[in-house]
Amino acid sequence: MLGVCYYPEHWPEAWWAKDARRMRDMGISFVRIGEFAWSRLEPKRGEFDFAWLDRAMDTLGAAGLKVVLGTPTATPPKWLMDEYPEIAPVDQQGRVRGFGSRRHYTFSSEVWWRESARIVEIIAKRYGEHPALDGWQTDNEYGCHDTTQSWGAEDLKAFRRWLRLRYQSTDQLNEAWGNVFWSMEVASFEDVVLPNLTVTETNPAARLDFWRFQSQQVAAYDKMQCEIIRKNSPGRWITHNFMGFVNDFDHWKVGENLDLASWDSYPIGFVEKFPFSQEERNRWAETSHPDIAPFHHDLYRGVGRGRFWIMEQQPGPVNWAPWNPVPKPGMVRLWTWEALAHGAEVVSYFRWRQAPFAQEQMHAGLNLPGSDELSVGGREAEIVGREIIETGVLPATEQAPVAIVYDYETYWATVIQPQGRDFQYHDLAFRWYEAVRKLGLNVDFLPPGTALEGYKLVLVPSLMMVADAALQAFSAADGIVLYGPRSGSRTRQFAIPENLPPGPLAKLAGVRVTQVSSLRPGLDDAVSGAVSGAAIRWREYVEADGEVLATFANGDPALTAKDGHHYLACWPDQELLRQTLTHLAAKAGLETVSLPDHIRLRKRGGMTFAFNYGTEVWAIPAGANVVLGETEVKPQAVSAWKE
Amino acid sequence: MLGVCYYPEHWPEAWWAKDARRMRDMGISFVRIGEFAWSRLEPKRGEFDFAWLDRAMDTLGAAGLKVVLGTPTATPPKWLMDEYPEIAPVDQQGRVRGFGSRRHYTFSSEVWWRESARIVEIIAKRYGEHPALDGWQTDNEYGCHDTTQSWGAEDLKAFRRWLRLRYQSTDQLNEAWGNVFWSMEVASFEDVVLPNLTVTETNPAARLDFWRFQSQQVAAYDKMQCEIIRKNSPGRWITHNFMGFVNDFDHWKVGENLDLASWDSYPIGFVEKFPFSQEERNRWAETSHPDIAPFHHDLYRGVGRGRFWIMEQQPGPVNWAPWNPVPKPGMVRLWTWEALAHGAEVVSYFRWRQAPFAQEQMHAGLNLPGSDELSVGGREAEIVGREIIETGVLPATEQAPVAIVYDYETYWATVIQPQGRDFQYHDLAFRWYEAVRKLGLNVDFLPPGTALEGYKLVLVPSLMMVADAALQAFSAADGIVLYGPRSGSRTRQFAIPENLPPGPLAKLAGVRVTQVSSLRPGLDDAVSGAVSGAAIRWREYVEADGEVLATFANGDPALTAKDGHHYLACWPDQELLRQTLTHLAAKAGLETVSLPDHIRLRKRGGMTFAFNYGTEVWAIPAGANVVLGETEVKPQAVSAWKE
Amino acid sequence: MLGVCYYPEHWPEAWWAKDARRMRDMGISFVRIGEFAWSRLEPKRGEFDFAWLDRAMDTLGAAGLKVVLGTPTATPPKWLMDEYPEIAPVDQQGRVRGFGSRRHYTFSSEVWWRESARIVEIIAKRYGEHPALDGWQTDNEYGCHDTTQSWGAEDLKAFRRWLRLRYQSTDQLNEAWGNVFWSMEVASFEDVVLPNLTVTETNPAARLDFWRFQSQQVAAYDKMQCEIIRKNSPGRWITHNFMGFVNDFDHWKVGENLDLASWDSYPIGFVEKFPFSQEERNRWAETSHPDIAPFHHDLYRGVGRGRFWIMEQQPGPVNWAPWNPVPKPGMVRLWTWEALAHGAEVVSYFRWRQAPFAQEQMHAGLNLPGSDELSVGGREAEIVGREIIETGVLPATEQAPVAIVYDYETYWATVIQPQGRDFQYHDLAFRWYEAVRKLGLNVDFLPPGTALEGYKLVLVPSLMMVADAALQAFSAADGIVLYGPRSGSRTRQFAIPENLPPGPLAKLAGVRVTQVSSLRPGLDDAVSGAVSGAAIRWREYVEADGEVLATFANGDPALTAKDGHHYLACWPDQELLRQTLTHLAAKAGLETVSLPDHIRLRKRGGMTFAFNYGTEVWAIPAGANVVLGETEVKPQAVSAWKE
Numbered sequence A, B, C: 001m002l003g004v005c006y007y008p009e010h011w012p013e014a015w016w017a018k019d020a021r022r023m024r025d026m027g028i029s030f031v032r033i034g035e036f037a038w039s040r041l042e043p044k045r046g047e048f049d050f051a052w053l054d055r056a057m058d059t060l061g062a063a064g065l066k067v068v069l070g071t072p073t074a075t076p077p078k079w080l081m082d083e084y085p086e087i088a089p090v091d092q093q094g095r096v097r098g099f100g101s102r103r104h105y106t107f108s109s110e111v112w113w114r115e116s117a118r119i120v121e122i123i124a125k126r127y128g129e130h131p132a133l134d135g136w137q138t139d140n141e142y143g144c145h146d147t148t149q150s151w152g153a154e155d156l157k158a159f160r161r162w163l164r165l166r167y168q169s170t171d172q173l174n175e176a177w178g179n180v181f182w183s184m185e186v187a188s189f190e191d192v193v194l195p196n197l198t199v200t201e202t203n204p205a206a207r208l209d210f211w212r213f214q215s216q217q218v219a220a221y222d223k224m225q226c227e228i229i230r231k232n233s234p235g236r237w238i239t240h241n242f243m244g245f246v247n248d249f250d251h252w253k254v255g256e257n258l259d260l261a262s263w264d265s266y267p268i269g270f271v272e273k274f275p276f277s278q279e280e281r282n283r284w285a286e287t288s289h290p291d292i293a294p295f296h297h298d299l300y301r302g303v304g305r306g307r308f309w310i311m312e313q314q315p316g317p318v319n320w321a322p323w324n325p326v327p328k329p330g331m332v333r334l335w336t337w338e339a340l341a342h343g344a345e346v347v348s349y350f351r352w353r354q355a356p357f358a359q360e361q362m363h364a365g366l367n368l369p370g371s372d373e374l375s376v377g378g379r380e381a382e383i384v385g386r387e388i389i390e391t392g393v394l395p396a397t398e399q400a401p402v403a404i405v406y407d408y409e410t411y412w413a414t415v416i417q418p419q420g421r422d423f424q425y426h427d428l429a430f431r432w433y434e435a436v437r438k439l440g441l442n443v444d445f446l447p448p449g450t451a452l453e454g455y456k457l458v459l460v461p462s463l464m465m466v467a468d469a470a471l472q473a474f475s476a477a478d479g480i481v482l483y484g485p486r487s488g489s490r491t492r493q494f495a496i497p498e499n500l501p502p503g504p505l506a507k508l509a510g511v512r513v514t515q516v517s518s519l520r521p522g523l524d525d526a527v528s529g530a531v532s533g534a535a536i537r538w539r540e541y542v543e544a545d546g547e548v549l550a551t552f553a554n555g556d557p558a559l560t561a562k563d564g565h566h567y568l569a570c571w572p573d574q575e576l577l578r579q580t581l582t583h584l585a586a587k588a589g590l591e592t593v594s595l596p597d598h599i600r601l602r603k604r605g606g607m608t609f610a611f612n613y614g615t616e617v618w619a620i621p622a623g624a625n626v627v628l629g630e631t632e633v634k635p636q637a638v639s640a641w642k643e
């Protein structure tokens, strides 16, 4: 199904009915509205103007559209910021981040929670049972513009409160953080300071706790909104629109509040944001890399426990990357089908009509700026609208053969302590995903601690802190498991485990890590054996009590195996990664193909989709029963078939 | 004529008479003094010491030198900063920029205006009719060190005042800026905040208005000084010394206050400042790029409505660039003649004698540090002094066949909204100038809205906001016109025009822009047709109702023509730019040559000058009547001839 | 002899005795303790807990170990920072650098001096005559994390005090700094502001004075500690542990307070810190560059007037560089022997056991994290422990044939006024050292002004400010002297000398510098004559009244000679430097060899050591009497022989 993001407050009321009709005509079923409209809903404290939104909802409903209503908390209005300046967040350098754009609040402010609850309740009460209302979006893009963390007086107050609950006594805090190290011991929780603006690096345990605290605040704040909505809007679902490559808070936890996950898919903009090489950036500049959107589809399908939407789908060039090329013809259609193939329930374009004013005036919409004329992307969306009807209901999404265990704390830990400048968790996880997808396999993402039954191959790119639940899940896994570097290398309190890394995994994996080496670009360490290639960026020195499948140049173990549990003691280069995953997939009894760089497959039930991100045609398997597209998948095209 | 910058306060009084005599002897006629001397003229509030300046003026006058007196407002003294700390500017990060160097004031401070008026009036009254006084310089290098804009409380107060006058009501302001977008609406002008230190980007319309406001303050402040001087110094002219590649304020507006423009020419330092490639930087490191100084000569001849000086001419290595090489032998002479060829009335070297102390001790002068011995540059200046006498009066500068419309607001708009990281207006304008100069043509710079009669070829590298006057001038043009990318792409309020770009130019140019693509380095789009080459950095998707002269690879129009008005829908690479300008020059009936990279010509009346920036000799046309230099123009040499 | 850094407060008391015994068993004689333990010694103001340290000292002493006790002033505890917030330093951007790591104090705070004196006296009284105590370390790593300078109110107050003493009157200050230049004159010492946060660069003379002031504070603060210790701990020696490539304060001056110097040797981490090329960084990533540690050994042997220790020796990978590779096998042993060859009395490893918690948990120790198991580095140290016994007492270190005059003020001056972005004094000095070491020669470092008797070759890479004592020492030198670029180019007050550079050296060296050119990467100037190669980065234009040994392409002097005094008018590339030093060594009657890039020699008395940093074997001279290692020096190996 298709949807669109719409801002009635941006356009003359006279346009609304026509807009709604044109949406319906092109196959759009859902409209998201309202998430930035606070200043129009409550222009002054306590003075509300809901009439316009009433009429907008009625108009959309009358056209047969279903509404997703956003709570407007991403943009507190000026009068509120003036009443309570402490709402404004503070950056890591100590500067107040003031009014004038969006997301100008800290999750630590109690006043802000009270004010958020107030506006959400008022809106939930008014529209909770509106006939056009299908569901809710809480706030907008948590974490966007680096807003998970704030470094002000409110944050310090809340952090101390959080620490007091967690540690009970400063003795326990001092012990947990190792504060004896540099006379950093505190005698009272009021002695704790924020881990910024110090002479040199702050205690990594303190930083990790600060990050956890902020992440938990995001989840709790979201839960507060969800509870108010649920009470006042029975029978409606709730989602939040997550982002790509944002790892600052634990998405699994926020997902637990929601009925379904959604995310904002800007495949081309992310090409500049992810740490690709310049060659990759140039190659994928106008199509995006073929795994960027799928990575997030699979991740957020997990976060939504099987259910997810694209809440904002890029419909053309955007405005926020360093360069913003026009997508190649066909890509808007391809991305839409790709999301559906990965299980999206709805793909909602951002936005209906390009705004001729303000910060996003260079962000394309389905219609040209301020006009009723479809853009290139709008015309592609129209085609998908027809194709969806022709193709009919898609088969259900099934459990994938491969699971990737994805962990936000590990991301924080590697940011806090990279040890090698280019050790970035999301980069590592993405490369593992890319490699397994090139083998033609479906992938599910799971939080650590999830039961792994039924997965033939479980990939753990890295999991620095292994909780009991995770250990039990790994122990009970019935498939092949592969742990990557730094797994189990820290206790919950960011200490090195007594038995050395991989700590709790030592017995399962049969290894002990005695040294680690981070390698600057240009250095590598050759690996050979059952698989070969090279270690780059990171290389561990391990002792193994199981089988050694491959070794480094000096004979040390590089890849080990013990009862189905494998340990890869390095950051693998592309070749080593490819061989390792191919080897383990075979061991797991999985049939793989070797796809060209620009082709990806995705199975949804008995239906297989192929997507062409490159410049050369790709032929689908002979004899397939084509249900979408052609047997020759042209550049920027998609095909689907049943076997 | 030659001049020099001199600081009597830096040297023992006993040296002054000898200095003056030596200046006169080497052909110097003008001496600029006084522009940093406030602490010596008024050591404490109300306690003046003019005796030394009296004697200095008398001494210079007695030697037959004419004085240009600078107002000392670029360096408010310590006691004044202590009395009124609010004079100090604030940087974009919120830090006060304090005493200890220069230009430590914000144009927004009312106290500062009052104090400036006071000191200017006192000086103008005292020296306004001094027999040695020829003219005035207001302040020094407005905008230097990023001082056009300031971000403090004084600035916010003044900005609100300015907005109230401009918009009358907050409804109009909210509408003009599109403040509804992210609940940014204000209920009072006191709600307006400065467009900095926000969570993400601020409203571009707000930023543009803030920039206009600051630019207008510069012009108004300068006008205040000019009016006081005019009242107290009848018959003397006024100038200001502008800088190279500073676009932060509208120089056309400041120029309106002045009798003539002047600028500070440091050709070698600018090689590091302008966004050249590393290859270009290495190639031109010791001569400067052959279009840097000429670009500014032609620009400031326009700003001065035909009259301009070089107020500060680089006489050797300087101190402020990342690297500061010694110019190749001959370059000081070449630059001096080049300025004269472009119409400069006076070339004034900075400075008479290298200062052995303080911030500019590594800045060469005509004399070695603290000495009476000419430097290499001093000896070249001496030669030019003789040559000027030998060559006699130069013919008058005539209107050029080619006009470039140069617009400061477009620069601000592209800084505010680059959309592609390397879209910089001054880079684009410079490349167009370079290309047309390589065809051997003289160029005039004009502000948008100037009548274009008599120009055979009018180049508009980009003009984002097209005012009525500009539209009328283009409509009335009797030559060939070429508009570059993004022209007409914004309304005065920084909105996308209702009829889409190029907005007001749509009818004239016969195009409509529906999409734009910014291309990262490494991407391009081939262009072929009547002209060929490639688009880099920026490519527009246009619909044309006129003739299509060249197309992109997919067949879209790249260069269009309609009744002499042309539209170039991209940032052209060097080859496409060369072919386009050659094609249009031919269409305009202009004879062109194809000059080597290192040779440039300039006609002044019937006299043609040739300048050699390279390493190979260049022969002037056979049979020319040489009046300066030789028929073989050697490296770093200049020749001139009459036909 | 060997030592180790130990933190009893990090481990259960039950472990101490075993730790001590294991240290002793592996050949360790010295243990440094206590330097970060303030919060454990004085948990609250006036409440002391010395019992644990008493027991720790006793335990170590009982095992036959000698203790080096550090004063704990590098880590003031939280309660003290709360009592006196003015102790915290302020960064150059005006931000307070707060509690939470270490070195969070400014040397300018009078309260801090009082509190430092208090704790040092208490500790010195308690342990000054403890039988296990061998000596003291003051504070820890002055200047680490950019802490020599602080930019707060306390610093301004102290700076004004310092200036008043130095200049007596503001007239003298204004004159000395050239404050007339931009109306920067002050009427009172209270008018002086810190040289930061100005609109453009501040007065270089003011910056240099500010740097001197801060450097002097470091030396005076250290002296204060030393005097208290000496009074209370008769017969014990005092050192401070200096760092590598830290030039922010004058180490010669601090050295004067001490009985011996020591430094913290992290050869691999420094590969990333020093401005090497990327090629060099890759090549030496896992061994370090063969001159990094020796450079500092020779420098600190000078600072310690012949006596020095390695207080912290890298025993494996560290945690603080951008990348932290594991050293190649053998390097820990090689570095230890290398330090001994250069005259170190003790090599003390940092640290006994890797800490599993806090900021340095990724810093290797002699034992694995939290365990009693030796690491790779620990096992190499154990081998050295045995070898030291086998080899016996080493011969005494003798005066080297070559002296390098090393000057901290020149470093400050080039940071303040680089003039060419890549002119860095320590880079230049290092390259000269590297070149002379490749000739197989021993080197001593000397402060300017030291008598030069007995040195056959005196190298002065640059000495910008030449004091009388230095001039006299050069005049009295009985060897060949070579002055590098910018020598003598500034007076004590950072002015250009009246007679032009090299100022006081002009007569000795027989040159006058009239222009300088800084050359961007990619530019050079060929040199030929008695030596050849090229100038890069920096090239001077000189007039010579002595012999011209080599010239630049245009015939100007590049290398001159006058009565044994030579002047090199450029930054030499590797070839020119090699030829110049070879030429002058021959002139000085020194026998040289031409070592491969990866081999270095060091003579200690009649014993010669060879160190192999490369990948190819190197054969020692035939017939040598090998006393350590083999006749074929393998990669990462060391050999020593007597002739």
Ligand SMILES: [Zn+2]
Pocket: A141, A264, A312
């Ligand atoms: Zn969004």
Ligand SMILES: [Zn+2]
Pocket: B141, B264, B312
């Ligand atoms: Zn200037």
Ligand SMILES: [Zn+2]
Pocket: C141, C264, C312
């Ligand atoms: Zn250390």
